[in-house]
Every structure is written in C-alpha cells, then in structure tokens.
Amino acid sequence: MPVLVVATGNPGKLQEMQAYLQDLPWELQLKPPELDIEETGTTFLENAALKASQVAKALNQWAIADDSGLAVEALNGAPGLYSARYGTTDQERIERLLTELGNNPNRRAKFICAVAIAKPDGTIAAQVQGDCPGEILPELRGAGGFGYDPIFYVPEYQQTFAEMSAALKHNVSHRGQAFALLLPRLATLPD
Incomplete structure (x- = not known):
C-alpha cells in the first residue's frame, strides 16, 4: 500500500484526513516532527502546496497538506491566513473577531x-479549494467543534458548526467540500 505523508505534526489532523480518505488504498502517516515548514504563502492554496511540496521532497514520498481559515467579508477577509494566530486560545480568537x-x-x-498533494519530487499533482459560506453570530451557540465553530452559522442548515452532528459537519464543511473535489483526482493518481 503506497504511503501518503500528511504534512502536519497534529495527530488530530491525521485522523481527520483518514476519515475523508478511508476508501482509498493509501497508508497515511504523519510527517516527522523535526521537519518544520514555514507557511510563507499569500493564499491558502499557496500554503497547502508549499507544505505538501517541501515534505514530499524532504522524504521522497507522496505528501498531502491543507491550509484553512475563516474569511469575514466586513473585515476584508480577516482573519484569513491568520485564523489560527488571531489569539492564543479559541476564546481569545472569537472575542477578537466579535470585537x-x-x-x-x-x-x-x-x-x-485548500488541499494539495505533491509527488515525491515535490511537484504538485493535485490541488483544490473548498469553502462553506455562512454568517458570524454575535454570540456562541453549540458545544461541539473547535475554533470559530460556535459563532459560524450556516443558514442552509440553521445551525452553527458547533451545533452540527459530526457527520453533517464532515459533509458540509469547507474541508468536506475540498475533499469532495479532491477524491476523484486522488483515485486516479499513480502509486
């Protein structure tokens, strides 16, 4: 079974990707912790491609990486690429955004x-971007999820991400949309 290195040191991210890729004949592995990739791209696609390419080249194996965040229209797309660094805790990030x-x-x-897959030589074999439109609520709703989930409301489902079942969020989220676009491409990639 071919190996696909997930360009993250986060075991939670590995499990998340395994859930999306469970029907494909790839063995997913975390990148080595000493291999640290700086995200210097100016878009989510650039950062995903950068991480996938550098990990693939360093290990001479196929690699997959993602980059994601929240873009608020009235804030000119902020927090955007800095979504995870908008504060030191989820609570701080939410408070700053609402303020x-x-x-x-x-x-x-x-x-x-954004998700990118790189060949062992570092060239990008596939890249996609998915998004989930919604609204920012003025107060938290729901106990599930993480990050901005309690204030991100999806009108189509009349729920925040934090109120959704794991299965529903898996399908309708930005990550779900990206992997829905990626899976047909991944199934055709050579071993």
Missing part, C-alpha cells in the same frame, strides 16, 4: 480549505 466586527450588519463569512 472587530462589532455591530456591523454585514455578517457574511466563509470557511476556506
């Missing part, structure tokens, strides 16, 4: 997820 958004009536936002 900056204030009473602005434009609550439109979207979660974005």
Whole structure:
C-alpha cells in the first residue's frame, strides 16, 4: 500500500484526513516532527502546496497538506491566513473577531480549505479549494467543534458548526467540500 505523508505534526489532523480518505488504498502517516515548514504563502492554496511540496521532497514520498481559515467579508477577509494566530486560545480568537466586527450588519463569512498533494519530487499533482459560506453570530451557540465553530452559522442548515452532528459537519464543511473535489483526482493518481 503506497504511503501518503500528511504534512502536519497534529495527530488530530491525521485522523481527520483518514476519515475523508478511508476508501482509498493509501497508508497515511504523519510527517516527522523535526521537519518544520514555514507557511510563507499569500493564499491558502499557496500554503497547502508549499507544505505538501517541501515534505514530499524532504522524504521522497507522496505528501498531502491543507491550509484553512475563516474569511469575514466586513473585515476584508480577516482573519484569513491568520485564523489560527488571531489569539492564543479559541476564546481569545472569537472575542477578537466579535470585537472587530462589532455591530456591523454585514455578517457574511466563509470557511476556506485548500488541499494539495505533491509527488515525491515535490511537484504538485493535485490541488483544490473548498469553502462553506455562512454568517458570524454575535454570540456562541453549540458545544461541539473547535475554533470559530460556535459563532459560524450556516443558514442552509440553521445551525452553527458547533451545533452540527459530526457527520453533517464532515459533509458540509469547507474541508468536506475540498475533499469532495479532491477524491476523484486522488483515485486516479499513480502509486
């Protein structure tokens, strides 16, 4: 079974990707912890491709990477690439976002997820971007999920990500959309 290195040191991210890729004949492995890739791209796609390419070249194996975040329209796309660094805890990130958004009536936002797969020589074999449109609520709703999930409301389902079942979020989220686009391409990649 061919190996696909997940360009992260986060075991939770590995499990998440395994759930999306469970029907494919790849063995997913975490990248070595000493292999640290700096995210210097200016878009989610650039960062995903950068991480996948550098890990693939360093290990001479196929690699997959993602980059994701929240883009709020009234904040000119912030926090965007800095979603994870918008504060030191989920609570701080949410408080900062809600403070900056204030009473602005434009609550439109979207979660974005870019995924890239690199060949062992570092060339990108496939890359996709999925997104999930929604709105930012002024207060938290739901106990599930993580990060911005309690304030990210999806009108189509009348729930925040934190209120959704894991199965529903798996399918409708930005990550779910990205992997839905990626799976047909991944199934055709050579061993």
